[in-house]
Structure formats: C-alpha cells, structure tokens
Amino acid sequence: MATPLTPEQWLKALRAEGVTVQEYPGWRTRERDDETGLSFGPVRMFLNHHTAGRNSRDIVAKNGVPGLPGPLAHVYLAKNGTATMCSAGRANHAGKMAVNAYASFRDEKSTHPAPSASSGTIDGNDVAYGLEAENLGDNVDVYPREQYDAWVRINAAVCRHHGWSAESVGCHKETSVEGKIDPRGPVEGYGSRGRFAFTPAQFRADVAERLRHPASWSPGGSTSTPKPTEDSVALSTDDVRKIWLTDGVVQNPNPETADDNPFIAPATGLKNTEIVARRLERKVDALTVLVNRLLAAHTQEK
Ligand SMILES: [Zn+2]
Incomplete structure (x- = not known):
C-alpha cells in the first residue's frame, strides 16, 4: 500500500533515475478524481501500455479519446525516451482489471496468472500508475533503444520510491478483461542486448536488474551519467x-x-x-x- 507520488516526488524520482522529463502544462492538477467522485490510491502497481498511434502526447496528457476523457496515463513516453508528466492523480488507462491478475502484482508474486474475469474485476484506475509508450502496436513498429531504456528507468524509479519489487510492474494485456494486447512489438536493443521482442517477463527482469543498482546506473556496463535535464543545465x-x-x-x-x-x-x-x-x-x-x-x-x- 502506498500513497501516490506527489508531482515533486515524481520529478525527483525520475530525474534521479536519469530520465529526461518534461511537464505537460497543467499536469499537476489534471486528473479524474473530482470528475468521477473516485480517488486515486492507495497505489499498488505500475501498468504499461502502448499508444497504438503517432504523436499521441496531447491525447494522452489532456484530450483523451471519444468516450474516455484525459489524462490517459501518468507518464507519456516518446520514442526518443523523453518522458512527459501528464497527471499525478487518477488517470483513465487501466480499465477493468481481473482480480486474480491484479492480486499477483499487488502481492508481488513471482508468477502472474492470465487475467480471468471469473475471479472478479476492480477498477484499475484506482490503484495503478499508468505509462503510455508511443508505438503503433502493430508488432512492426520498433521501440528505439532510448525509449526502452527510459521505460525501464521510469518503472524502476517508481518501484524504488515505494520500495516495491519489479513484480509490481505489469502490462495492460496481463490485467485487462477487455482483450487488450498492449504493449507489444520489437525493441531495438537494451544495454548489451540486440533486437528482441517486448515481453512482460523480460521487462520485469530488466527493471529487477536496474533495482539491484543505484539510480545513477546505466545498463550494459556503461558508466555514462544521466543526461542533464533542463533544470540542471x-x-x-x-x-x-x-x-x-x-x-x-x-x-x-x-x-x-x-x-x-x-x-x-x-x-x-x-x-x-x-x-x-x-x-x-x-x-x-x-x-x-x-x-x-x-x-x-x-x-x-x-
Ligand atoms: Zn493499454
């Protein structure tokens, strides 16, 4: 159980992990709490998505899609690895989660069962942070190296802040009872690894590896320091x-x-x-x- 990160805690955690962060105008107060009468938190897990589109930042951060108002995630991750903060409150990204799958992330189990509607469902937007990674989701469009690296860093930063293990990190297709397929697709590479297909298990292994190192660590034996953010230049x-x-x-x-x-x-x-x-x-x-x-x-x- 954990209290959601405040805007300042978000920025501090991501920057400490070496992520280049931008702030979408109004993100600190844009959420779906007041509008729905529901509240965000306690938070129990981090949920990852692909946008299934191009130039999705405004849609994710603010505009939403017909029938689903924005923000559609807490973090939007561009192809170049830049993270844009979209919300620190309740965001419309998770939809209904199967209880059996959700419980495995909440309890940080080492295995995560396929989501089963018969186990019951909860509103995932109450309990999960969400990230939308820019990608067409057609299994052809590639996640560039910088994007995947930042993706791992962002998940690790949140886990590190809350003291969670990488088993708190899930993917939409692992929790959804609505037939979601995201995220998926080829990854250009990570650390010393060449091209591979995105899988939740590999992603969790990469987050787990990162959590075994300090926030300043870079994969693949590289000793490069985090890129300077605007505020530190x-x-x-x-x-x-x-x-x-x-x-x-x-x-x-x-x-x-x-x-x-x-x-x-x-x-x-x-x-x-x-x-x-x-x-x-x-x-x-x-x-x-x-x-x-x-x-x-x-x-x-x-
Ligand atoms: Zn999704």
Whole structure:
C-alpha cells in the first residue's frame, strides 16, 4: 500500500533515475478524481501500455479519446525516451482489471496468472500508475533503444520510491478483461542486448536488474551519467546577458505586461525615476534567480 507520488516526488524520482522529463502544462492538477467522485490510491502497481498511434502526447496528457476523457496515463513516453508528466492523480488507462491478475502484482508474486474475469474485476484506475509508450502496436513498429531504456528507468524509479519489487510492474494485456494486447512489438536493443521482442517477463527482469543498482546506473556496463535535464543545465553566457541587459535584448511585444515581466523591457518613452527604480529591482530579482540556479546546478554536479 502506498500513497501516490506527489508531482515533486515524481520529478525527483525520475530525474534521479536519469530520465529526461518534461511537464505537460497543467499536469499537476489534471486528473479524474473530482470528475468521477473516485480517488486515486492507495497505489499498488505500475501498468504499461502502448499508444497504438503517432504523436499521441496531447491525447494522452489532456484530450483523451471519444468516450474516455484525459489524462490517459501518468507518464507519456516518446520514442526518443523523453518522458512527459501528464497527471499525478487518477488517470483513465487501466480499465477493468481481473482480480486474480491484479492480486499477483499487488502481492508481488513471482508468477502472474492470465487475467480471468471469473475471479472478479476492480477498477484499475484506482490503484495503478499508468505509462503510455508511443508505438503503433502493430508488432512492426520498433521501440528505439532510448525509449526502452527510459521505460525501464521510469518503472524502476517508481518501484524504488515505494520500495516495491519489479513484480509490481505489469502490462495492460496481463490485467485487462477487455482483450487488450498492449504493449507489444520489437525493441531495438537494451544495454548489451540486440533486437528482441517486448515481453512482460523480460521487462520485469530488466527493471529487477536496474533495482539491484543505484539510480545513477546505466545498463550494459556503461558508466555514462544521466543526461542533464533542463533544470540542471547551467546558464549560458547568452542567458546571463539576457537577464542582465534586459533593454534592447528582448523586444517588448506587449507594453501592458512589461511592468510585470523582468525579462521584457518597459515600453520606450517611459522615463522617470520610478521606472528606473523598478528596473533596478527587477535586475536584483533576476540576479537572485541566476545565483539560485547556478547554486542548484553546482549542487547537482556533486
Ligand atoms: Zn493499454
């Protein structure tokens, strides 16, 4: 039993595991709790899917499909391995789960029986995190190496946070009583392994292997460090110049908002001491932001 990850815990766990993370606008409060009167959690497992489409990020994160409102997962995983956070609450991804299959993940059994409707069903959206990996699901479309690597990392990050084993990781086709087939398809490779077909058992073995190492580990004996995320990249000289030399660097597209935005020069012609004072205040604020970001980047390098 576990309390669902908060947005901050999601970001921290994924980044610690070396995942490149983006935040979909509004994801922190977009969920299906209030709308359904149901609540997300306690969480018991992680459920994996393929999107069966292309460019599915907006659909998964927000738009949903006819009859099924978004968000359709907690995480959308692009082909290049970038994860987009879509929700931290209840998401429409799992549908009805067979109790016999669900119990095997909840109890972290070493075997997972085929889902049987006769064992009863539960609403999987109450208890399972969901990830949608971009793939056509036609058994031809390939999961690139970077995508599979990030996929393993994301599942491991959540298991690591909750203290779960890899037996908490399942696939939609293992729990669904609605004939789901996802995820499936060829994987380009992983670690020192070449092309192989996605299987839940291999995926769990890869998550289990990862959990035996620290979050910073990379498979295949590689010692590469995680790719820097946006927040951990130090400011470039250009960024510094933009922050300091506000005037003349950024054209002011809307004079109305200039006074509230430290990065936009106030409308030309406004010349009085009050405005000069405000500009100086903004520069001090901008410098504070700069110093904090540099300190944060420095801390992460250690
Ligand atoms: Zn699915």
